Amino acid sequence: MGSSLVSFLLLLATVFIVADCGSIGVNYGRIADNLPSATKVVALLKSQGLNRVKVYDTDPAVLHALSGSGIKVTVDLPNEKLFAAAKSSSFANSWVQRNVAAYYPRTQIEAIAVGNEVFVDSHNTTKFLVPAMKNIHQALVKLKLHSEIKVSSPIALSALQNSYPSSAGSFRPELIEPVFKPMLEFLRKTGSFLMVNAYPFFAYESNTDVISLDYALFRENPGVVDPGNGLRYFNLLDAQIDAVFAAMSALKFDDLNLVVTETxxxxxxDENEIGASVQNAAAYNGNLIRRILTGGGTPLRPKADLTVYLFALFNEDKKMGPTSERNYGLFYPSEEKVYDIPFTEEGLKEYRDNRSSVAPVSGGGGSRTGNTWCVANGEAGKEKLQTGLDYACGEGGADCHAIQPGSTCYNPNTIEAHASFAFNSYYQKRGRQMGSCYFGGAAYVITQQPKYGHCDFPTGY
Incomplete structure (x- = not known):
């Protein structure tokens, strides 16, 4: 890890977020025959602290159930209606009046997704996308709702010609002039944002020989340096999103924001769907939520706060395709969690405290501070530990005074104890950011206070 180590910060910006940290939403898909009523779903969302939801239509039962809930809603104009919305302003006016204005503001509709992944739709409706977006927006203008409700369209990452390295991100050439330039101009003019669906799972599943699971799941890893801009990435989602930012930048739309509408x-x-498991799903979504709610952006846009919509609320038993398609849910139709992860800052703190109190600290007592420490991995071998120790105390800038002869942490005088102190100093000074406790595999993060003799391991500098 050189001095070019970049802060591990996650995800995207959105024009309607004014808080200092990001926001988590969820996609409420309903391709199933065993889901609870919309009223029960709204109660479930509220009980979990989820205050943003995206739906794939404008079902009256759902929009009525969301009325007065305080939950912000993104609705969808389905792909099959793009032609009519593009060709007829009266259709667009009627659709907005019937499906949006009729519920607003009791149902807090904040955005309209015009179509979904239109470029990969087999019905070839791409040419109708931007005209439909403009007509829908114009209908909002007539109703004086255009300042409160934004119009956009979710794109899949397949809309990119290049996505690796991130700095070389570019849109497919055949889409630039007819679609992306006018669409991005529309988003800029209306103060909206680009919607992006991004799934590291697909990239990992197809490239397990070159993409590590830790990198895909936001776990500790050495990171990947982008040769184009020198930025270091510690997770695949950051890299995917920055590829989209780079593609927008190539067209001179650096000022536009971005929302992750599905991940x-x-x-x-199925057997060939490598990585699909309860443990990995919990790790991906749990680590993603933690990073979003603690604020920060991507290496390319480090000051951006992100809004991310998890896919999906329920397992949907009627979806076609491989087994994975029916198993993205955070909940079973019974409303039982598929795996236990928190969705709010308060939930994260409680979850972290509970986890950190499970194992006893060496010497007694359980830590409920929620802090983490970085310590040496004794199995890495003395050579690796010494290399890491030399770097941490030298170029890394760790505070190593306490492990000098005669100082408070010199004893026990072992390479593992000294390396642990130095690694932890380096880790804490970098705000415990992802990737700062690695040292070539010679270190790992723990949730219990380390104990080496009488040495005190700081948690902040």
């Missing part, structure tokens, strides 16, 4: 990880899959 998730399946808890079950």
């Amino acid at each position: 998730g990880w399946p808890s079950k899959g």
